[in-house]
Amino acid sequence: MNEVHPHLNRLYRRSELPKYVGLRRTQIDELIKKGEFPRPISLSDAGRAVAWLEADLVAWQIHRLAKRANEAA
Structure with a gap:
């Protein structure tokens, strides 16, 4: 069986973070x-x-987007 577990997250190593989060x-x-x-x-x-x-990085991005929206309001 070569199935990907639906609850697994991709892992990002330190060298990948700058490209992913800017x-x-x-x-x-x-x-x-x-x-x-x-x-x-x-x-x-x-x-x-x-x-x-x-999932942690996506949650961080969502938080940043919400902060931007609140500052614009």
């Missing part, structure tokens, strides 16, 4: 520290390999 890595790190960007999940016990869940 921010530099340093900006992303600053937003994480402020609690304004999703935190990564650890992919290994050592914690060196991390990634972001697509």
Whole structure:
């Protein structure tokens, strides 16, 4: 069986984030520290390999869009 589980999220590695969210890595790190960007999940016990869940990134984008709409109103 080669089915994709419907509840699995694509994982985005740190190198992919700038293209996906339009921010530099340093900006992303600053937003994480402020609690304004999703935190990564650890992919290994050592914690060196991390990634972001697509659902978390989509939720962040939706939040940013809602903020823009509220500021325009």
